[in-house]
Amino acid sequence: MRGILATGTVVLVILGFGNHLWWLAAVALLYLYATHGRGSPGPAPPPAPGAPPESYRAYRQRRDRQAEWERRYRRERPSEARRQERDGSPR
8 A cells, every 4th residue: 555655646746747736636645645544543433422431430530520510510500509409400
């Protein structure tokens, strides 16, 4: 794959001396290779809502982050938090 890419890039650069669009094609080819063609997997897709966590550590981090947000909400909006506790509304 790298040999084909190198050969294609050299050919496009040589053709670019007569027409500058070939230079752009060579740059585009190198860009596509750098972003998609290295054979390494891309970033993992985000987990679906309600899917089990990939690890217990990730679960704990999300749970702790949610608890921090809830404490901040109760601290910054005490009357709203009291109303929700009284009504039994989850949020």
